[in-house]
Amino acid sequence: MELLVIHPSADEVRDDERLSAVLRDALSGLPHRTLTDMDGLPDLRGRRLLFALALGEYGVNSACLRLLRRLRAEPDLLEGCTAALVVDGAGELYTKSAASELALAANLAGSALLGRPLVEATGSLNNFRVQAKNLGTDLAGAYRAAVRELAERLACETFAPRETPSILALHASSYHTSNTMQLWAQVKRRLGEGFDVAEIGLRNGAVSDCAGCPYTACLHFGEKDRCFYGGLMQDEVWPAIRRCDAVVLLCPNYNDALSANLTAFVNRLTGLFRQTRFYDKAVFAIVVSGYSGGDTVARQIVSAMNMNKSFYLPPRFSMIETANDPGEALRLPGVEGRLDAFAERIRGTLCP
């Protein structure tokens, strides 16, 4: 399928040559078209999009900001699209944060993202050291190879529907008091028959955080389907992840981040990730904040589960609400319609 390369070009970013050269090499022979004017974008619906951002020295590209604004202002702009990203910085910072910000905006505008959708290049290219060694090439060669591999996946990967989809909901909250859990109960009710739904509670330190074993030790335990700490994660969560077609993360906002229990889950997924990729499993989330910051938590999930751990990100993967007092979420204006729409998105992603 033809790729549309969305390459916002801005006068203040003078270091665009490296990204342009990599795209030229990596995309040669692949059908693609490049768009640079963010104010004159054509109809993008249903397309395969490769966002290519050159951030320059200070991590700010005004054309990228115009793109971000359009995505947020036009929530249907990317209906039916699938996207991936290349982010090139002139310094060592800002590539990840710019990528996750754009990824969430694209997702809220209707685009899916491939699992592992990001190739980032820091100014020094030192983030390619391991890949360059594995490929027996230099840093620039590893950068080109990564973009080529991403573009090839973007051109052909699709998320296949299932007959009886299996969903794993992970939480660390109380059913009685939690707004997040009450929203999930309503989504589950709407899904009804035809789904195989499992739930695992990760409360009260049921999952110890990752011990940070050396890479080889993590690989060694992982190959035996084990992790250094064992326990619930190894005995129940890993097998449930292997079985499921989609994970639903139930995420109250704790200090503008995932709770410690859910963060431990993501960290401990590393051992399983060493053995397998999750491109054929989707991640959804319900995020509830007492006051503000739902986008921060949703972005963290995009970074951790989609960009890092390789889960497929379906269009509008998250339901993001603001409610604090127990029971308040279910009384929010318009919440019934948003619950219907979220359940429908799960159905639309997973069912034939």
Ligand SMILES: Cc1cc2nc3c(=O)[nH]c(=O)nc-3n(C[C@H](O)[C@H](O)[C@H](O)COP(=O)(O)O)c2cc1C
């Ligand atoms: C430890 C802790 C930290 C919290 N931090 C935030 C925060 O940074 N921002 C915010 O808007 N709400 C914060 N909240 C409030 C919850 O997000 C809020 O209660 C929301 O309803 C989701 O939690 P629930 O599912 O347990 O009801 C925090 C709550 C707790 C217990």
